[in-house]
Amino acid sequence: LAHGGALVAAAVFAAVGATALATGGADPVALPLATPFGPLLVALDPLSAWFLLLLGLAGACASLFALAHGRGLPPRAVVAWPLFLAGMALTLVAADALTLLLGFEAMSLASWALVATDHAKEENRRAARIYLVFAALSAACLVPALGLLAGPAGDLSFAAIREAPPEGWRAAAILALVVAGAGAKAGLVPLHAWLPLAHPAAPSHVSALMSAAMTKVALYVAARLLLDLGGPAQPLWWGVPLIVLGAASAALGALRANLEEDGKTLLACSTIENVGFVAIGLGLAACFRAADLGALAALAAGAALLHALAHAMFKTALFLGFGEVAHAAGSRSLDRLGGLIHAMPWTAACALIAAAAAASLPPLSGFAGEWLLLQALLAAWRVGELPFQLLALVVLALAALAAALAASAMVRLFGLVFLGRPRTPRVLGASDAPLLSRIALAVPAALTVAIGVLPGPL
Numbered sequence: 388l389a390h391g392g393a394l395v396a397a398a399v400f401a402a403v404g405a406t407a408l409a410t411g412g413a414d415p416v417a418l419p420l421a422t423p424f425g426p427l428l429v430a431l432d433p434l435s436a437w438f439l440l441l442l443g444l445a446g447a448c449a450s451l452f453a454l455a456h457g458r459g460l461p462p463r464a465v466v467a468w469p470l471f472l473a474g475m476a477l478t479l480v481a482a483d484a485l486t487l488l489l490g491f492e493a494m495s496l497a498s499w500a501l502v503a504t505d506h507a508k509e510e511n512r513r514a515a516r517i518y519l520v521f522a523a524l525s526a527a528c529l530v531p532a533l534g535l536l537a538g539p540a541g542d543l544s545f546a547a548i549r550e551a552p553p554e555g556w557r558a559a560a561i562l563a564l565v566v567a568g569a570g571a572k573a574g575l576v577p578l579h580a581w582l583p584l585a586h587p588a589a590p591s592h593v594s595a596l597m598s599a600a601m602t603k604v605a606l607y608v609a610a611r612l613l614l615d616l617g618g619p620a621q622p623l624w625w626g627v628p629l630i631v632l633g634a635a636s637a638a639l640g641a642l643r644a645n646l647e648e649d650g651k652t653l654l655a656c657s658t659i660e661n662v663g664f665v666a667i668g669l670g671l672a673a674c675f676r677a678a679d680l681g682a683l684a685a686l687a688a689g690a691a692l693l694h695a696l697a698h699a700m701f702k703t704a705l706f707l708g709f710g711e712v713a714h715a716a717g718s719r720s721l722d723r724l725g726g727l728i729h730a731m732p733w734t735a736a737c738a739l740i741a742a743a744a745a746a747s748l749p750p751l752s753g754f755a756g757e758w759l760l761l762q763a764l765l766a767a768w769r770v771g772e773l774p775f776q777l778l779a780l781v782v783l784a785l786a787a788l789a790a791a792l793a794a795s796a797m798v799r800l801f802g803l804v805f806l807g808r809p810r811t812p813r814v815l816g817a818s819d820a821p822l823l824s825r826i827a828l829a830v831p832a833a834l835t836v837a838i839g840v841l842p843g844p845l
Contacts, residue, residue, distance in 0.1 A: 389465045393472055394450035400476055401443025407436035415482040415546065424543055427489070428482035434615065435479045437692055438607045441699045442479065444834065445599035446472050448827045449592040452707045455823035456714060460590065464504040471497035471596070475604045484533035484543040491529065491608065495522040495572070498601060501593040502585045514584035521571045521581045528568030529608070535561050536616055545616060552618025558625075565612045566628045572605035573662050576636040583643070586655035587719065591710020594651060598658040598706060599699035606662065606695065610669050614688075619676060623772060626673030629666045634782040636663030641792035645799065650709045650719050653800055654702065657745060660789055661698040664760055665691045667782060671763050678770045687763040693845060694756025697744065697838050701753060704741035704831040708734050711824055712804055715817035721800070726809040730817040735805045737828040742801045744835045746794035752838035757790055759842075 407413065412433055417426035431439070453460075453468065474497055477490030499522060503515035535557050536548050553561050571578040586594045609629065617625065640659030647653040668691025675684035711734050712727060713719045728735040744751035764786065767779030809815050820828065838845060 389469055390450050390453040393469045394447055394454065396469065396472060397443045397446030397450055399443070400439050400472075401447060403431070404436045404438075404440030404443055407431045408433055408440065412436055415544070418486075422485060424485050425483070427486045428544055429477075429480040429486060430482035430545075431480055434610065435607070437696070438603060439476065439479050441603055441696050442472070442475055442600045444831070445596055445699045445703045448703050448707065448831050449596040449599075451823055451827040452595070452710070453590075453592040455821050455827070456592070456710070461504065463500055464590065464593075467497045467500040468593075471501060471593075475600055478604050479607060482545050484537060484545075484548075487608070487611075488526075488530065488533065491572075491604075492526060494601060494604065495525065498522075498593075498597060502589045504590055504593070505588065508588075510584075511588040514581070514588035518581045518585045521578065524578070525568045525571040525605075528564045528571070532561050532564035532568060532612065535564070536612065548616045549618070552616065552620065558617065558621065561617070562613065562625065562628065565609055566632065569605045569609035569612075570632060570666075573602045573609070573666070574636070574659050575632045575662060575666060576639050576659065579636065579640075579659050582659060583647075583652050583655045586658075586706075587649055587651040591651075591706055591713070594655075594710070595703045595706035598655065599703045602658060602662050603665070603695050603699060606665050606669065609666075610691075614669065614673055614676075621673065621677055623674055623677045623770070623775060625677055626670035627775075627778070629670030629673070630778065630782055631670075633663040633666030633668075633670060634785040636660065636666065637789035638663075638785045638792075641789040641796065644796035645792055648721055650712070650721055650724075650800065650804065651706070653721075653796060654705055654709060657705075657793065657796060658698075658702060660793055661694065661702070661745075663789070664757060664786065665695050665698070667691075667786065668694065668760050668763065671767070674770065674775065675763075680769055683763060683766050683769065686759065686766070690756055690759035690763055693759060693838070693842060694753075696845070697752030697756045697835070700831040700834045700838065701741040701744040701751075704737050704828055704835065705745065707824070707828055707831075708738035708741065709804070711820045711828070712817075715819075716811075717813040718811065721803040723811045724804045724809075724814060725807045726805070726814060727817055728805040730814075731805075731819045733819050733825050734828060737832040738805065739801060740832040740835055742797040744839065746797040747790050748794075750836075750839045752835045752842070755839050755842035757786075761786065
């Protein structure tokens with residue numbers, strides 16, 4: 388019931404997001420809940436609708452996979468799953484600071500409970516503890532940031548904040564707090580330590596949704612607070628922290644992905660890399676807008692949003708596919724797998740599409756988003772400031788390096804898991820996914836192809 392209800396709710400999220408993108412969204416509406424700080428407001432504009440579509444698609448596939456494999460989960464993990472989805476959805480549709488915080492913290496606590504699902508193992512308990520520390524850090528940064536955004540008037544609604552965007556020291560403090568708070572939840576370097584630990588500890592469908600959607604919700608919070616509520620008149624350096632941390636995340640995540648022996652840890656490091664790409668795009672959009680280059684700001688923002696959706700789809704397929712491999716072959720270690728393309732052809736085909744997209748091969752979705760991002764970086768010379776031009780050159784080199792390293796990691800992952808000969812007796816007895824799992828793998832794989840073939844309309 389819990390996973391089936393979550394599947395229906397996620398499908399509704401995707402439908403509502405797609406409808407809002409087509410119609411322009413809806414104005415703020417007050418929820419029937421009174422608080423000392425005013426009413427709780429929800430709204431749906433194109434930015435939140437895009438991420439709600441992303442959440443719905445990834446959540447539906449992960450819930451379908453949970454229907455196939457979730458019967459052995461403890462009750463706390465079953466209850467936390469719909470709360471996890473609801474917290475992310477509330478964060479995306481929030482139209483005031485208090486509603487956003489309530490959704491964000493519900494998302495954090497529910498995901499902590501899901502990471503601690505198998506708490507009998509010491510490494511999983513340690514992963515849950517570290518994850519909770521970073522979740523608390525994120526809250527400790529976002530609460531004062533939203534308070535500073537509200538300003539002396541104390542009006543927490545987004546509409547009031549837009550009327551009086553921050554300036555001077557208040558703007559600088561908000562920038563630092565938002566980058567730290569949202570960056571800790573997104574997994575940006577150097578606040579990424581929880582991510583390679585939490586993903587292996589969590590069940591596969593949880594890892595898929597954390598990587599595909601939760602990290603994107605954190606980036607949505609950064610985009611909402613810095614690019615929207617921060618106002619259009621911020622200086623050129625407004626987007627520089629996101630660019631710098633994004634470039635470091637992309638390079639370090641891709642490098643570490645080539646060194647990992649656990650398949651889920653490798654995919655978690657790949658998430659750090661792709662979150663970095665999205666952060667670079669958002670930072671570039673802020674800098675281009677500050678330089679009054681509207682078309683380039685739109686290009687960079689479009690690259691960030693397209694790559695966020697692309698990564699959500701191919702990483703959902705990769706995590707669910709590797710979860711199926713771990714279930715069938717009894718191991719997550721790459722050195723103990725091999726030859727599974729014969730026993731699991733359906734899983735191998737979907738994983739191949741997703742791995743090729745993660746390696747940025749055309750005409751798949753990973754190539755489309757990263758190509759747009761590289762085009763935006765190549766156009767950064769139009770900003771007249773020499774330090775910014777030099778920064779853009781360094782970031783361009785790091786982004787190209789990260790893309791090459793990501794391709795190497797994906798070739799290694801697919802080759803060691805599906806090609807060659809089986810390296811343990813358990814692998815010889817593996818069988819392909821059941822019907823529900825096959826559908827959960829096929830949908831994001833098909834969307835990965837569709838996004839790559841039709842990036843323009845998106």
